[in-house]
Amino acid sequence: MLTESEKDRLDKDGFLLLESLIPPNTTAQLRECSLSLATSEQKAGKSHTYLANHCAQRVWNLVDKGEIFEEAIQQPKMLAAMEYLLGTDCTLSSFTVNVLYPGAPDAGLHIDYPLSALPTPRPNFPMVANSVWFLDDFTLENGATSCVPGSHRRLEALPEPGMEYADEKQICGPRGSVLIVNGAIWHGSSENKTNIPRVGLLGFFCRSILKPQQAHSNLVSDSVISRATPTLKRLLGFDSLPNMNT
Numbered sequence: 001m002l003t004e005s006e007k008d009r010l011d012k013d014g015f016l017l018l019e020s021l022i023p024p025n026t027t028a029q030l031r032e033c034s035l036s037l038a039t040s041e042q043k044a045g046k047s048h049t050y051l052a053n054h055c056a057q058r059v060w061n062l063v064d065k066g067e068i069f070e071e072a073i074q075q076p077k078m079l080a081a082m083e084y085l086l087g088t089d090c091t092l093s094s095f096t097v098n099v100l101y102p103g104a105p106d107a108g109l110h111i112d113y114p115l116s117a118l119p120t121p122r123p124n125f126p127m128v129a130n131s132v133w134f135l136d137d138f139t140l141e142n143g144a145t146s147c148v149p150g151s152h153r154r155l156e157a158l159p160e161p162g163m164e165y166a167d168e169k170q171i172c173g174p175r176g177s178v179l180i181v182n183g184a185i186w187h188g189s190s191e192n193k194t195n196i197p198r199v200g201l202l203g204f205f206c207r208s209i210l211k212p213q214q215a216h217s218n219l220v221s222d223s224v225i226s227r228a229t230p231t232l233k234r235l236l237g238f239d240s241l242p243n244m245n246t
């Protein structure tokens with residue numbers, strides 16, 4: 001489902017913008033559900049906030065927080081990109097909302113866990129990859145994700161905290177776009193200088209041999225699992241559990 005030129009861009013740059021992939025109605029519903037979950041978790045005193053002044057917020061375990069998210073994470077073109085990078089048996093590592101509230105500072109460039117914890121040289125093939133879902137237009141002003149093209153080939157180096165790199169660029173695009181990012185690319189969210197929250201989803205995937213960030217087989221409720229498609233069950237890790245204990 002990826003064209004040869006899309007595959008080439010992923011190989012060469014380490015990221016690929018799938019512009020306007022998600023229909024406008026779905027994007028609007030995803031945004032509304034995401035902000036409503038973020039608000040409920042704040043009201044319940046259970047919110048995960050981060051960055052200075054709690055200006056950014058994550059909502060975890062989305063597969064268990066609405067059918068719209070169960071469906072979203074199976075988006076065929078996004079999954080084709082993940083399968084190209086991570087193998088056809090790749091697993092969902094985590095699916096989260098990421099809200100940057102007005103004033104959220106630049107989060108700094110990083111590579112994704114667990115690559116950041118590995119000895120160097122890191123593997124020269126993708127181990128984890130993220131899909132950043134633009135539920136708003138992502139702009140230079142509201143915190144569009146920054147990437148350093150080709151940095152996934154720097155197998156020994158890590159971005160220096162606070163450094164600005166000349167080849168770093170913000171990936172802007174209309175709401176409904178999905179940015180595929182090899183987890184080894186130096187990337188991160190930027191400052192939100194506007195007075196409107198920048199809402200995104202992060203569908204983070206890993207090779208099936210890795211331990212996912214969230215243990216979906218324990219965290220997702222039985223009702224979701226019982227109606228899950230074979231694809232969703234596979235993404236939640238049911239097929240990658242070793243079957244040696246019976």
Ligand SMILES: O=C(O)CCC(=O)C(=O)O
Pocket residue numbers: 098112130132143144145146187188189190200202
């Ligand atoms: O929300 C974004 O723009 C990127 C988030 C990110 O880099 C991450 O969670 O690894």
